[in-house]
Amino acid sequence: MxxxxxxxxxxxxxxxxxxxxxxxxxxxxxxxxxxxxxxxxxxxxxxxxxxxxxxxxxxxxxxxxxxxxxxxxxxxxxxxxxxxxxxxxxxxxxxxxxxxxxxxxxxxxxxxxxxxxxxxxxxxxxxxxxxxxxxxxxxxQPRYTYRGLHLDVGRHFFPVSFIKKYIDLIALHKQNTFHWHLTEDQGWRIEIKKYPKLTQIGSQRKETMLGRYGDNKYDGKPYGGFYTQDEIREVVKYAQSRFVTVIPEIELPGHSMAVLAAYPELGSNPDKIVPVGTKWGVFDDVLFPREETFTFLQDVLTEVMALFPSQYIHIGGDECPKKQWKESRFCQELMKKEGLKDEHELQSYFIRRIDQFITSKGRKMIGWDEILEGGLSPNAIVMSWRGTEGGIAAAKQKHDAIMTPGNFCYLDHYQADAKTQPIAIGGFTPVEESYGYEPTPETLTPDEAKHIIGVQGNVWTEYMRTPEYVEYMVWPRAIALAEVGWTPKDRKNIDDFLQRLAVHKKRLDYLNVNYFGAPINNKFEYQWPAPTAKR
CATH class of the missing domain: 3.30.379.10 (Chitobiase/beta-hexosaminidase domain 2-like)
Structure with a gap:
């Protein structure tokens, strides 16, 4: 043997x-x-x-x-x-x-x-x-201190039982971070006591896209769900017992239609009816940098930080269209007053205000690499997803970076010939490609390289309606990324990995994981009625 x-x-x-x-x-x-x-x-x-x-x-x-x-x-x-x-x-x-x-x-x-x-x-x-x-x-011992796996519950909501199973699998593979993407255009998924409309209105959408994005078809069924604060505490405690840190992500200033559906006064026009998103993609409706918005976000983040003891708080910061800011007299006057040369610098102003607040609470802010545009906030950690350039730029500025480039780390990509697979967002990332990723770019000096603190797999769920489909897309590619994060570079070998993985798949069978290549590959559509209330 x-x-x-x-x-x-x-x-x-x-x-x-x-x-x-x-x-x-x-x-x-x-x-x-x-x-x-x-x-x-x-x-x-x-x-x-x-x-x-x-x-x-x-x-x-x-x-x-x-x-x-x-x-x-x-x-x-x-x-x-x-x-x-x-x-x-x-x-x-x-x-x-x-x-x-x-x-x-x-x-x-x-x-x-x-x-x-x-x-x-x-x-x-x-x-x-x-x-x-x-x-x-x-x-x-591990190569990197940050070894993460992400899950988007905004596009599709998953029950606490599945979140715990996800954490079990993170821990089994010696990853130590669960990045919980809790808010999105298509649904706000965390109870905030001070702002009940976030879940009363923001957690429900009237329907969901069917099939491919270009088909422009919808199922006509109300969809919703959110986690109560007690459920959040339960998940955090469960993760702690397995040495997994749960990092919450509260998206801002973009990807905020669910917020604006509940509280339109935080956007371009208090009289505008903004629906919770039903289509996938990026939308022009974004939060406005008014004092009322900062008060709202500080209140939300105060409740979030009380639930999550993690050092890091993720604030998104990606894909924020500037159209409404460009058309706003308020935004243009604020830019003049603050000496900001363009809307990218206005986004940096927005992010910097949030960074100051998070830092004042003794925490550290993570944002997607767009937070580099217009100048990086003083204490920010960059999560580099649009390739590796964001991570390299952050490390050169002596900021920590977590590497999550799409072509290696996005587990919503196809992993085999698309004609043979259930629907996915696109792209092609087989397990061998994820395994071959090297997180520390050779262009960095040894001192700069110390700022690359780890690697993470990202799981966006536009097309993942069920826990079974999430598992199908995530494993075994997340195991490959776990080895990227843990194992010394010179100990990695794809043939050896695949031999060990063949044995490991029998373990996943006992753990009832519907991994890619499992004997139970099915259940890619809804397995329960689309919930209209909390469950």
Whole structure:
């Protein structure tokens, strides 16, 4: 058996040394911890739960440094492994996971599970299996600190149960960030107590596009949905237990038709009726840089920041048409007053005001690369999607950047011949292309390169009506990007990856993931009636 099949760990560890022999899970297994740290105990609990579900053997969790055929968590000495690093030693007598912080133990546990037969991911007991793991020594830590996966719930809304499953899969592949795109022209999806019309009006659209954009056909069915603040808290807590940070995105000043449907006074004309978007694409109706708008956005962001403890808050900033600003006496006078030479600088003024507010709350603002136009806000982090130029420009200005260029990282692109696939937005990004991405551009100096903090897969859901279709588009390409973010550049190998992936697909089958190439590829249309209320 090739090493890549026998040691099918994804993403590939920085170091893996094959050793003879196997460890066999005993009838009564102990998980021994170094101390009473609640987070480390939580990791042990998740590992024990999975082993119990699949094997029927319930591990006992206690404290200690060694035990017969025990799984031992040991604290590393010194900063060798880093916050997310771990070592994993598998011998016939004992398994030892060594880490310095709880998240290191979590990632070590993910690698350990992947050494057992694929059936270890079963949701119910599997009998007749030899629960053995091959002996080895692994020393591992991530290449980048930011390893993300995004989901747009504005175009199509997905239930909390699916969001949790999405987070489980993010965590399994050692990604650490879920970027939750919560607001869009076609729907506002987060409850804001101070502005109830955002969900009463902004979360509902009268119909949805059918088929391809050019067909200009609609289903005629009301569509809606949003997350209550309690549901948001539930998701954030769930993600924290798996060391996934949830970053909210509140789009501004463009992609805001759902806001203007609810509060038209924040746009070009308080008397204008703006519908929640039903068509895909970019619209001229945008937020206006009035004081009332800034008050509104500060109120919204205050509630958002109370729900999301993440260091980063994403404010969008992409695809903001300037037509209404050009035609507005108010905007033109504001530009004169503030000494702004064009509408791009007016957008920078808008973004800078929001950046100041977010910074005053001790957080950091992320925006799409359009926030570079007209001058970059002092504390902003750039998410580079229109190619790599935005990330390069940000790094040269000593700003951190997250790389998400469309041709490698956009998982709404086709992944095979379009004639053989359900409808998608266009483009072509096979798994090999995602895997081949190199996030740190060679044009950067070593000091500038430090500002490339990571990589992210983006999932825009115009054509993804169901959880099953999201899964079909996301996996395995997101796994390829997870390896791009984690594994050292010189350890990457596409043939080796595909061999490990072949084993890994059996795990995804047990996890009921409808990945591309899965035996259950279907369900690309609605699986439940289009909701007209919160659910």
């Amino acid at each position: 090739a090493q890549s099949a026998k040691y099918a760990i994804l993403p590939r560890p920085a170091l893996l040394t094959e050793q003879p022999g196997t460890y066999t899970l005993p009838a009564t297994v102990s998980i021994l911890l170094p101390n009473t740290n609640a987070e480390i105990r939580g990791v042990a609990g998740l590992l024990a739960d999975q082993l119990t579900r699949a094997t029927g053997r319930t591990p006992k969790i206690g404290q200690g440094q060694s035990g017969k055929q025990a799984i031992v968590f040991a604290l590393g000495k010194g900063p060798k492994l880093g916050a997310e690093g771990y070592s994993l030693r598998v011998t016939p007598k004992q398994i030892t996971i060594t880490a310095e912080e709880p998240k290191g133990f979590f990632y070590g546990a993910q690698s350990l599970l992947q050494l057992f037969p694929a059936e270890v991911f079963s949701p119910s007991i599997v009998k007749g299996i030899s629960w053995a793991a091959p002996c080895c020594y692994v020393e591992d």
